Amino acid sequence: MRLNYNLCHKPKTTNLYSSQIGAVVFLCTLSYKLSSLPGIVSEYLSSSTLWFYLVLSVVDIVEFALLYFFFCDGSDERLRDKIPYKIGVAILFVFLSFKCIGFFALAVLFFTVELYVGISPIIIVSILIVPMLYLGLKGVNTLARTAEILAPIVLVIIVLNLVFLDCHLDFKRNLPVLALPLKDFALHSIKYGLWLGNFFPLLFVKVQKKKFPYVFTSVSITHIITIVAVMVGVAMYGDAMKILGNLLVEISGFNQLSTEIGRMEWTALFAVIVMGVIEISFLFFGLTECSVRLTRSKYPAIIVVAVVVVLLSSLLSSPQVLADLAHTAVVGGIMLGLSLALPIYFLVVKAVYRKKDKNSSLNEALTEDRL
Amino acid sequence: MTIVEFKNQISSAFHNSDDLFFREINTDYVQCVLSYLDGGSDKIVLEQDIISPLITARSAVSGDNLSDVIFYGEEIKPVPTDDCPARIAEGDVIVFFDGEGEGHLISIRKFDKRAIAEPPTSNVLKGPREGFIEEIKTNVTLIRRRLKTPSLTVKNLSVGKYSSTPVSVLYIDGIAVNHVVEEIIGRLNAIDIDGIIDSSYVASFIQGRRYCFFNQVGSSEKPDVVASKLLEGRVAIIVDGSPLVLTLPFVLFEDLQDGYDYYSNDWSSSLARFFRVMGSLLTVILPGAYVALQSHHYHLMPLKFLITLMSATNGIPFPPAIEMFFVLMLFEILNQASIRMPRLMGISLSIVGAIVLGDTAVKAGLISSPAVLVTALSAIGIFCVPDQVGALSILRFIFLCCSAVMGLFGIVILIVLLTAYLVSLSSYGAPYLAPYAPRINPDLKDGLIKSSTVNMSERPYSIPNQNRKRMSKDDD
Structure with missing residues (x-):
């Protein structure tokens, strides 16, 4: 079979099975939400972390549901040449670029600060960039199939780490619900908009449904795991959770099997790295599809990645600068707003053009009748 | 064309090769020449069923009525004289009649061949033992x-x-x-x-x-x-x-x-498949994981195991990656030598490999016994999937190099890349990692957990085929 390595081509929509979408959703939802975010959130929200996650899950589900309506209904096939749709895609390109940079910086931070202390970021960046480019440029089919293989392994790892947890848990640490006044809680919560909008690349795929409701099951399992993991995390660490670099890795440290077969952090490390790579690759795929729709070329997306590499490896002394920037009130607020507004915008554009198409076909039919 | 011209043409095409034979028949009724290569045709059939009837023919024989004279089961095809050398080279006999413009092909090829036997690469405990041969x-x-x-x-x-x-x-x-x-x-x-x-x-x-x-x-x-x-x-x-x-x-x-x-129980087949997967994973990942754990993440190992390992590797002059690379290379060399070495000398190779190289090197403190153990496990595992020995062997070295540089991080990144690469392959419409990526649920019956043959009522969806129905479903 010949492969097309062209970076310039017409936009196309790839068909994915619902099981594949389920696998992608599972990996992309859990990846950054259960690694770096709990520590960051806990610093400001303390015992309200769990409740923040509940709100975050609701927003995430609503956003996914909006996108689901979009890609279940024939994706963007009839909208590609429409100016309003292109404006939306341009905004999405900026959104995904920033998300890509932010998540990449967080991944580099994790490796340079937590895993390999003192290692030069350029080494991590140059290694992480390879699977990201490969998966992103190969397309969503390869990415979804990879997720399909790896998602069950990651699920088993996370579930086993939770099941074999051997630690004193004080669930009262999740109380009070509002450690801060409601207004402050809301203002702080807005900061974390970067962690929303993971599924925008699904705008460019079409779903082939299977009998089993894979997408629904995946979304349910994912959010249940997220909530349980955060609840357990707060119960384990309380206010000390703010010092955690990666919640999943820390939870796996208290595994009953650790004394028998070695520290089980490596299982969580596997899950975290796999999820992180899939997530940034998925975002990069979204970037490439945006740029193909806007310019018929993948080069703009590649330029963004090049900028990421330069920023993270040479211009900045530490990726921490980027990561901190990602959860300021302004950036977070904009990201939150866009992650909710964009799906609605795309649905409205689709509905308007569908109505126009219907009207024009009706008019044509009437004209033919009169003639 | 005359017989002499035909013979000259064939001889010059074969550059007067010594194994090119001509058998001329010149009786009152038959003037022809048979041309063939020595050793390519069945001589007994040639003499009894082709030459004998031609010599004893009592009426004029030509290309048109050749099939009425000789004892030959197939249709005798006319062959242009330009194509005759190619046909002779394939082991066929060409009969050329004087004055005709084309030869006549008689295929009585007979090459020596070995008997049908059990293939040495795929032995079975139960089931058919026949194997293909070279013919x-x-x-x-x-x-x-x-x-x-x-x-x-x-x-x-x-x-x-x-x-x-x-x-x-x-x-x-x-x-x-x-x-x-x-x-x-x-x-x-x-x-x-x-x-x-x-x-x-x-x-x-x-x-x-x-x-x-x-x-x-x-x-x-x-x-x-x-x-x-x-x-x-x-x-x-x-x-x-x-x-x-x-x-x-x-x-x-x-x-x-x-x-x-x-041919065996479904449960034991499933278990065997599971161990094959485990064997191939051990082969590929174990040497790399050993090096990663020893070089980068020794804190992940259980304490008792770490103490044992440290005492076994203490004093080894090489870093773990170099040591493992050396042992793996040694194994690959021994493997290649044992495949090509005459069988009688195989015993001495085993002695040299196991005792002289392995035992002495460990005793001399050049390599550690855990490294030999890991290589042995990896070497055994590779033969769980004999058709992918080459690929697994290459991957083993790639994983080793990656883990030496980046530890578990390198291994995980490589696993993701390898999975992505494999899922992107396809063979004539069949996804390479089917039925797992994309997941094709009906085909999972013949997957890692094998279902009974009775339940496989459909042909695989992974393989393009016209007719899915393999057996009529019996609802009783």
Whole structure:
């Protein structure tokens, strides 16, 4: 079979099975939400972390549901040449670029600060960039199939780490619900908009449904795991959770099997790295599809990645600068707003053009009748 | 053309080769010459059924009534004199009558061939023991014996400019997809090479991606395996001179299946498949993981194990990566030597390998015993999937290099990359990692956990085929 390595081509929509979408959703939802975010959130929200996650899950589900309506209904096939749709895609390109940079910086931070202390970021960046480019440029089919293989392994790892947890848990640490006044809680919560909008690349795929409701099951399992993991995390660490670099890795440290077969952090490390790579690759795929729709070329997306590499490896002394920037009130607020507004915008554009198409076909039919 | 001119033409085409024979018959009724290569034809048949009737003929014989005289079962085809050298080179006999413009082909090829025996690479505890041999017609017959249907179609081709190797493409009409058959035949016809020595030559021309170190074409030496693959809608390619029959389309999981799985209990087959997967994973990841844990993440190991390991590796002059690389290289060299060494000398090689190299090197403190143990486990595991030995061996070294530099991070990144690469492969419409990526639920019945043959009422969805129904469902 010949492969097309062209970076310039017409936009196309790839068909994915619902099981594949389920696998992608599972990996992309859990990846950054259960690694770096709990520590960051806990610093400001303390015992309200769990409740923040509940709100975050609701927003995430609503956003996914909006996108689901979009890609279940024939994706963007009839909208590609429409100016309003292109404006939306341009905004999405900026959104995904920033998300890509932010998540990449967080991944580099994790490796340079937590895993390999003192290692030069350029080494991590140059290694992480390879699977990201490969998966992103190969397309969503390869990415979804990879997720399909790896998602069950990651699920088993996370579930086993939770099941074999051997630690004193004080669930009262999740109380009070509002450690801060409601207004402050809301203002702080807005900061974390970067962690929303993971599924925008699904705008460019079409779903082939299977009998089993894979997408629904995946979304349910994912959010249940997220909530349980955060609840357990707060119960384990309380206010000390703010010092955690990666919640999943820390939870796996208290595994009953650790004394028998070695520290089980490596299982969580596997899950975290796999999820992180899939997530940034998925975002990069979204970037490439945006740029193909806007310019018929993948080069703009590649330029963004090049900028990421330069920023993270040479211009900045530490990726921490980027990561901190990602959860300021302004950036977070904009990201939150866009992650909710964009799906609605795309649905409205689709509905308007569908109505126009219907009207024009009706008019044509009437004209033919009169003639 | 006269007989002399014909003889001159053939002789000059063969550059007066000494094994080119001419047998001239010059009686009152017959003036002809038979031309053939020594050792290529059945001499007894030639003398009794061809030459004898021609010599004893009591009426005029020519190309037109040749079939009325000699004892030959097939249609005697006229061959233009320009094509005669090629036909003779293939082992056929050409009869040329004086004054005629073309020769007549009689195919009584008889090459020495070995007997049908159990293939050394695929032994089974239970099940058929027949194996293919190097002779193409025998191999086709072995499959026909198992699939007695007129739907089993054979298309014969000739590949190779100098070798003119006969190649047969087999498929079951009504099950195999036509466009797959056409594409395979098209690719075979497009092969432009001087000679085809073995089926692996053909495999490299018809595989999907050229620079891939994974098998992209299935191969088997067992007729029962090939017959079952044909029944699933695959296409078989038999190459003369090779006991390995190729099958397409191919998915990776085929290499984890074994003929014996279908002749034994489903539970034990599932367990065997699980251990095959574990064996191949051990082969690829274990040396790398050992180096990663020892060099980068020793804190992840259980304390007792770490103490034992430290005491065993204490004093080794090389870093873990170099040590492991050295032991693996040693194993690969011993492996290559043992394959090529005469059998009688194999015992001495075992002694040299195990005692002199292994034991002495450990005692001398050059390599540690855990490194030898890890390599031994990895070496045993590789033979759980014998058809992917080459790929697994290469991957083992790649994983080792990555883990030496980046530890577990490198291994995980490589696993993701490898998975992505494998899922992107496909073979004539069959995804390489099917039925797992994309997940094809009906095909999981013959996956890692094997279901009973009774439950496999449909042909695999992973393989393109025209007719999904394998058996009528019995609801009782």
